[in-house]
Amino acid sequence: MADNVRELRKSPEASEQRESTTVVVVGAGPAGLTVANLLRRSGIDCVVLERRSREYVAQRQRAGIVETRAVRMFDSWGLADRVLGGVPYDGILEFRVDGERHLVTDDDGSEGPSARLCPQQVLVQKLTAAYLADGGDLRFEAADVSLHDLAGDRPTVRYRTADGTLRAISCAFVAGCDGDHGISRAAVPDGVLTAHAFDHGIGWLTVLADAPPPAHPLLAVSPQGFAAHFPRGPHTSRYYLQCPPDDQPDAWSDSRVWDALRARLGDPALTPGPITDREIFRLRSLVHDPMQYGRLFLVGDAAHIVSPMGGKGMNLALYDADLLARAVRDFVSDHDETGLRTYSQRCLRRVWNDQEFSHWLTRTLHDAGDDTHTGPFHRSLARARLDRLFTSPAAARGFAELMTGPDLAE
CATH class of the missing domain: 3.50.50.60 (FAD/NAD(P)-binding domain)
Known part of the structure; x- marks a missing residue:
């Protein structure tokens, strides 16, 4: 045309x-x-x-x-x-549970890019x-x-x-x-x-910093709550910290951010860097x-x-x-x-x-950590789901297919 x-x-x-x-x-x-x-x-x-x-x-x-x-x-x-x-x-995603590393791949065995x-x-x-x-x-x-x-x-x-x-x-x-x-x-x-709306009742503090990216996208579970570390460039990282959904960004000083990340990521030697942006949003x-x-x-x-x-x-x-x-x-x-x-x-x-x-995935990773709101029963259920993901080849294949984006039959 x-x-x-x-x-x-x-x-x-x-x-x-x-x-x-x-x-x-x-x-x-x-x-x-x-x-x-x-x-x-x-x-x-x-x-x-x-x-x-x-x-x-x-x-x-x-x-x-x-x-x-x-x-x-x-x-x-x-x-x-x-x-x-x-x-x-490379398709490798790292889960870190109470500091213990687990590598999971999203390779579903299909051919192509x-x-x-x-x-x-x-x-x-x-x-x-x-x-x-x-x-x-x-x-x-x-x-x-x-x-x-x-x-x-x-x-x-x-x-x-x-x-x-x-x-x-x-x-x-x-x-x-x-x-x-x-x-x-x-x-x-x-x-x-x-x-159709749903509020997860969870807040995330998201932080952009000039700091070394992780080797693999990282999702961490700990009693202090959920945290994540993702690459955003060769010298830039995006971090996430679970927080109350009505929290305020200015309540999180630089030192508080890095202390929380080190504790939740299980990495006392985490390298800090200048924080260039921070905001809080509700998961919905x-x-x-x-x-x-x-x-x-x-x-x-x-x-x-x-x-x-x-x-x-x-x-x-x-x-x-x-x-x-x-x-x-x-x-x-x-x-x-x-x-x-x-x-x-x-x-x-x-x-x-x-x-x-x-x-x-949202419920699993948040329920498995801080059980203040969900209670020990849901925390144990979430931990069982993670254990299955880390130990069952069938569960890992199903996860990989969903991460990759399955080709749903029309």
């Missing part, structure tokens, strides 16, 4: 510049940029709108592992070498570069974005440019990729979506059903939030993006509406599968 064809003209009704495209993508995070890149690969024109600046989006720190299934998805589109930075991930340690900002930077290099239309600092006529054949997306110009884009589809607090889901009429899960309304399709965090345990959030977004791009391609090239009609059903099957795995 030809590149974006737009008819710019003044609308006397709103003094706005009007144009047309096939897909408007709202949001330039991993979900939106993946949708856009896959559409470009399919010869389908689209416009990406992002309310933040390019500099802000490129530096946003988030998840760090692109799971095996997602790597193979990019590879199938011929994009893996272009958009996946970081280093190959493996997971990669790729911080979100690196993925976003490379997706942005690939999209622009292929002639993509990416507009940062798009303010006051609003969605109209989503139930009709030609929705309209309105926004204001950085210089104050009003624009209106007519399109066939809108991809809502602007996260949990974006305007896409808010544009769906009340009563259309059912929200959320699923909106369905993930589509009219010509609007919700992608990633706009449709679902998953507890960060297991690293499924960004990877679910990439899965959604792949399904949506293929569905739009089938409709445009073959007038086949099957993918569009079943988009929500197919996405939600994996969403609930990953929600269950994440919930299982």
